[in-house]
Amino acid sequence: MEERTKKKRKVGLKVFAIIAIIIVVLAVIFFINFVRNYVILNEIIEKEAKFKDSTNYSYVSEHYNSNDEEDKVVVEHYYKDGNSKIIMDNGENKITVWYDEETKENIFLNETTKEATITSSPFMLGTELLYFNEEDSKIYFALTSFITNDIVNGKDCYNIRNSGIKASINKEDGTVAKAINGKAVIDGKEYDSITGYKNWQFDKLTDEDMKRPDLTDYNVVNK
Numbered sequence: 736m737e738e739r740t741k742k743k744r745k746v747g748l749k750v751f752a753i754i755a756i757i758i759v760v761l762a763v764i765f766f767i768n769f770v771r772n773y774v775i776l777n778e779i780i781e782k783e784a785k786f787k788d789s790t791n792y793s794y795v796s797e798h799y800n801s802n803d804e805e806d807k808v809v810v811e812h813y814y815k816d817g818n819s820k821i822i823m824d825n826g827e828n829k830i831t832v833w834y835d836e837e838t839k840e841n842i843f844l845n846e847t848t849k850e851a852t853i854t855s856s857p858f859m860l861g862t863e864l865l866y867f868n869e870e871d872s873k874i875y876f877a878l879t880s881f882i883t884n885d886i887v888n889g890k891d892c893y894n895i896r897n898s899g900i901k902a903s904i905n906k907e908d909g910t911v912a913k914a915i916n917g918k919a920v921i922d923g924k925e926y927d928s929i930t931g932y933k934n935w936q937f938d939k940l941t942d943e944d945m946k947r948p949d950l951t952d953y954n955v956v957n958k
Contacts, residue, residue, distance in 0.1 A: 772877040782909025783866040801927040818945040819862040834859035851953040887912040
């Protein structure tokens with residue numbers, strides 16, 4: 736009876752030792768991942784700091800679902816010192832939306848049909864300057880993210896995934912290259928809704944680029 740008890744204790748100690756080793760290994764892996772993530776995120780934040788307060792920038796976004804990456808909606812985004820402009824061209828209609836933050840004037844133009852609508856709006860969405868991270872959330876993302884390498888539009892990127900975000904960040908300059916924004920249901924199947932970003936430029940736009948559209952020859956409606 737005593738011999739059997741000793742054997743059970745030995746078995747129990749071995750199991751405990753194995754569990755302890757597993758816990759230590761997992762803790763080491765978690766720590767290494769945290770340190771790696773922290774270093775990468777710190778690198779991204781340092782790069783983003785060079786442009787995140789810019790008031791002169793432009794970029795192109797491409798919106799598509801993972802079932803058909805060729806079928807894209809392409810949008811050009813421009814912002815300079817309070818003036819915003821978005822251009823969308825689907826081949827049938829070229830749409831431009833222009834906005835002045837100071838006057839709150841919002842102009843919607845269909846350049847194909849030569850129709851324009853002028854409204855007043857407290858703000859305009861779609862020309863926000865995108866950046867991934869903030870200094871005060873760095874530790875949270877370092878703890879919760881899984882970061883791998885990715886290539887987007889031929890650029891080396893960090894692919895960052897956690898429960899709330901799936902994004903690829905350009906390693907060279909810290910700009911957002913791609914983001915997954917939820918799911919789209921098509922024919923009963925779920926696909927990723929993806930937005931790609933490219934052609935980032937800073938401090939290149941002129942006042943002439945962002946001036947109020949010339950509405951000569953347009954059928955104008957004021958609302």
